[in-house]
Structure formats: C-alpha cells, structure tokens
Amino acid sequence: MDSRTDDCATPKKGSLKKQLSFDEKVTEIHLETSDLDAGNKNNGIQENIGWWLPPHKNRFTCFCKSTSMHGLQYIGDEGMHIGERILWVVAFLISLVAALWLIKSVFIKYYDSPVVVTFQPSEMFVGDLPFAAVTICNMNRVLRSKANEYIRIAKGADKDEKVQKARQDVYYLDHVCSVSNKPFSKMFNYSMKRGTVDPELLTKVNLKKEDEEVVDVRRFLRKASQSCEQMIQLCIWEGDIRNCKELFRPIETNFGKCCVFNMLPHSLLHTFTNDSRDSKELLGSWSSWKDKLTAQNYFRSDDEQTPAPYPKRQNRAGKASGLMFLLDPALNEYFCTSSDSTGFKLSVHFSADVPHVTDFGLAIRPNYEHFVSVTPDVIKADDVIRSYAINKRNCYFEGEFPLKYYSVYSASNCLDECVANKTYEQCSCVRYYMPRDDSREICRPGNITCADDVKKSLFKSGVKQMCQQCLPTCTEIKYSASSTMAPLQRLDLWVDDESNKPAPWAKSNISIVHVYFGQDSTYPKVRGQMYGITDLIANTGGLLGLCMGFSMLSLVEVIYLCTIRHWCRRKHSKYSMFAAPQVPVANGCNGNSSNVFQNPVEARRVNMKPGDDGGYDLQIKNFCSAPLPTVIYKDDDTKADQNGKKADVVDSVEDSRL
Secondary structure (H helix, E strand, O other), X not given: XXXXXXXXOOOOOOOOOOOEEEOOXXXXXXXXXXXXXXXXXXXXXXXXXXXXXXXXXOHHHHXXXXXXXXXXXXXOOOOOOHHHHHHHHHHHHHHHHHHHHHHHHHHHHXXXXXXXXXXXXXXXXXXXXXXXXXXXXXXXXXXXHHHHHHHXXXXXXXXOHHHHHHHHHHHHHHHHHHHXXXXXXXXXXXXXXXOOOOHHHHOOOOOOHHHOOOOOHHHHHHHHOOXXXXXXXXXXXXXXXXXXXXXXXXXXXXXXXXXXXXXXXXXXXXXXXXXXXXXXXXXXXXXXXXXXXXXXXXXXXXXXXXXXXXXXXXXXXXXXXXXXXXXXXXXXXXXXXXXXXXXXXXXXXXXXXXXXXXXXXXXXXXXXXXXXXXXXXXXXXXXXXXXXXXXXXXXXXXXXXOOOOEOOOOHXXXXXXXXXXXXXXXXXXXXXXXXXXXXXXXXXXXXXXXXXXXXXXXXHHOHHHHOOOOOOEOOEEEEEEEEEEEEOOOHHHOEOOOOOOEOOOOOOOOEXXXXXXXXXXXXXXXXXXXXXXXXXXXXXXXXXXXXXXXXXXXXXXXXXXXXXXXXXXXXXXHHHHHHOOXXXXXXXXXXXXXXXXXXXXHHXXXXXXXXXXXXXXXOOOXXXXXXXXXXXXXXXXXXXXXXXXXXXXXXXXXXXXX
C-alpha cells in the first residue's frame, strides 16, 4: 500500500513519520493541539482564512490533483492560497471558453464550406485533353448576291409560286439584317438603309403558320450565308494537309451561320434535333466519347491504345502541330453584318458546349496572320465529395441535374436552356438558335421585340442570378485564348508554282489563322475535401490540447473518476467502515471535554496548517498536560495489518471515507 495521506495525493516525505508512531499491538497518535479557548478562537480564524482547504471528501478535488490537464492541479492543491486558486480558476475558464470558440469556428467551416479547390501536384499532358472546339463566323450574315436574287424574284407576279417563296425569303432577310443583333451603328439609327428591304415589298409577303418549318431563320441562313467551303479554303491539322470539309461543319449560332471544328454533332448534343447534315459515320465516331461525356470522363485513358478519331487531340503543343486554315471573307459579298467591321469572329470552347460567338469571340482581321494560343483550364473532382450535399459542393456529378433539351450537361448549356425557357414563358416562342422541340415555335419578326426584352432583363438582373440551378460540373474543362497578329506580305505570293497561275483568292483580303495549345502541360485544379472526419478530430484535439492540455486520456480520467473509481471506493468502504478509529482530542488544557473525530487524518487537518515545504506543521501554541489520546482498534485483523508500517494506518483509515 502506498504511503499517502488520502486517496488522491501523496504527502511530503517524513511529514507523517514525525507526527505518528506505532506499537506492535497498540497505535498511539500524539496530536498537539492549539489553544482553542474563546479568547483565541477568533484570532485563529482570521489568521487561517487565506489557507482555505478544498473539500477533502470531494471527488473533484481528487481529480484536480491527479489529472494531466493544465491548471487543475493548482486548484486542488491544499498548499495554495485562496487567491491563487481563484486566479487558476479564472485562467482555466478563459482557456475553456477560448477552446470552445475556436472549435466552433472549425465546425462552422466544416459544415458550410466542406469543399476546397486546390492545384494537383502532378501536371497533365495536353495530349490527354481534347483539343478545343473552334467556331469561326463571317461578320457578313447574308451574301449580297443571294439577297439581290431574293429581292429581284419577290418583285414578280403574285400568283407565281417562285415569287411567293422569294417573298418569304425576303421576309426572313429583313428579320436577320434589321432586327436580330444590330451592330453598334444601328443602335443609334445610323446606316439604317444598309442591308434593308423595301417596306412595300414586305407588305406583299403572305407567310402562313404552316410555312414556319419550311422557311425558318435557320434554314434561311443555311442557303443565304457563305458556306464553309467558300469561307475556309485551306486547312492543316498536326502538320498534315487536310480537306477542310472533313474538319469543319456548318452550325447556326447567335451570331449567324458559322463553321465549327471538333464539336459534338448537333444530333448527339441536342435531345430533339436530328440534323440531316450529320452523317452516320460522323455520329458513330463521336458516340463513344459522348458516353464518356455523360460520365464526366473527358480525358484519355492509359489503356486506350488506338486513339479515337474524335475528339481531336493535339499530342504536342505549339503552332506546328496545331490547326491552321485560310479564310476568305468575300468582302464584295457583304450585305448586312453583325458588326461594323469586316473579317471574322473566332471562339474556342469545350466540344460539348454551344458556342457564344457574339459575346466571347475574337476578331480576325483581313490581310493579317493570326496566332491564337489556347490555354486549358482543368478542374477535377475527388470522389469523396460526392457524399456532400449539392449546395455544399456547388457542382453536379453525372446524372444529378439532367437537361431537357441537351443530352450532355454543362453550365453553359444549362444557362442556354434556362434563357430559352424564360423566353418561351413570356413570348410563347424561342429564338432560332435556342434549344427547342416541335411544340415550341421560332420567334417571328413580330415577336423578336419580346425576345429581346427578355434578354435585356436577364442581362440586367444577371443570368446566373435568374438561373441559380445552373451549377458547373464537378469535373470540367474550359479554354481561354489569346491572339497576336502580323500583316501578310503582298498578295502576289499566292501563285501556283506549277501552273504559274494565281490562286482564286489571291486578290481577296484573306486571313491565315493558327490555333494551338500554347503549353505542353497544365496543372489541373481539384475539388477536394477541406476537412475530413480525421482532420476535424485532429483540429478539435489540437485546440483542446493547446488551450487546456486535454487529450483522450483526460476524457478517460473523467469517465474513470465518475464510474469505476466511485464504484470501487464504495465497495471498499463496506469492509473498512468497522475499522475506523475514534480519536478523542483534548479541547482544552484541562482535558475535561473532548471532540471525537472519525480518523486521525481529520484530527491532523484541524490541528495542522500548511507549511513552507508543502507538508503540515503542528500548531504549537500551548502545551496541555492532559494525557495523549490513544486509538483502540476493535478489530484484531485491522490491528494485525500494521506490522510496523506506520503510513499504512492512515491510508486504510482514509479509504473508509469513500
């Protein structure tokens, strides 16, 4: 048995040996008492009030003495002044409040912002990424020769069938040139006569509702605008001369008719559209990658031995292995334009996104050579964030938000569908370039004003604000482009060396465009977990340890004190209660009256005070002539257990208190 004065603290060495002496059969405890008569009693209280002793039978006091948490041992130390204890209580409470406040901020961040975007430590080779889709559009919307032909035929006899069809073409010609997407000058009513149709001719147009599918704006642009074969004369891809018709396909955008390279065909991208211009071979080449798009798997896999024909990939960065093409603007065919300038607009975008040439296109100047450097921006997603709520991670995994009019989800496509839905709600029609099905009509010239008003209201309030459901995909690829240019040499350089004849476009104001990846690799961003359960526990434990010295074993100490230790002491007290000695202590020098204490320790606590060495000293003020009390044990077994072990008597008696 340990030599301890109570059940939770060990006294200074030798402090009890001076106070207690034992015999082999009878134990006598000599306690020298102070003078406690009425005259000196008040002086003793005033002298010792600063040395308040904590409750000796309190389990909290014992815990304070034995715990590893900072500050509590000073609160339970019997040798501490009351002022010192108050200081440590205040310090402990401040540390506790600080720890709880810091832990609260950690939990708030864990629940409100559980996802963080960081850079991936390893780079990604650009050959593993699909090359950007390239959309090129002529500033001119309608060829002059086509417009003059429609106007000339429309002036014929009313009963002629060709005249009626020409008048329908004139109707949409006016719609394209006068109403839709006005250039800067026409916004201020300048150049209003350029590219317009005689109003008297428009009054002769008899357009029926059933004719809408025959002569809609999209069909009109296909036959009245410059074709891709006329626009793009020469093409090179990865250093090889290619047929431009195989690389570029026509597409109708908000800018007009354009030509696109490396984009998912409309028949696969749109749910309710079957474009007759998409061949079966083309659809078959893209269909395998379209399935990967649905699963947000945009990158080349390691087991892909034979590269798929689509999407196109640039295996080496730089101009030499990129896309090159020659453009003929056909300036003599300009009738009405979407801009006040001449040339082209070029847009780079993801292969499954509809291009927005009007808003994000780069200008391509005639008689110049342009170098367009493309930079990919890749964001991946750690699969662990899939378990988080959508409003916490702010992105969609595959299948979480399917679109009605697009088979592949992207934030750009979602915004286009949202704008189309709001336009249809207010105008009962949609623009020709918007997604739709057979139940939705295309806005005619009379409804264009309504559609433009909807567009303006969305721009003023913010499209993202009105379409808050359009979150990005968790894994996505974006492309940005920067352009430089230099003037071309004299046009007589376009002379065939074999025939010594100039090329058909030799006297035109041509442009040469190079589109390529400007870097060999990129460092993707990763949407990952900011705080996992392990991080949360580690941060919480670190803050508790920093402020209070709390650990897992500290928690075990609290549980042990309140459960196992309390139960064990209660069980042990049943066997030691009969061995508790009675200690009569003289209350005065005459020895006539005495107080009875339950054990020698309580007698010692009354008759001793804390000393400088941390032990207890006898309060020697008056020596009494009364005989010293003795402790008579009623149980022979208890008496036999001493065997000369002086401190063991105190411990066995003290254990009876619990």
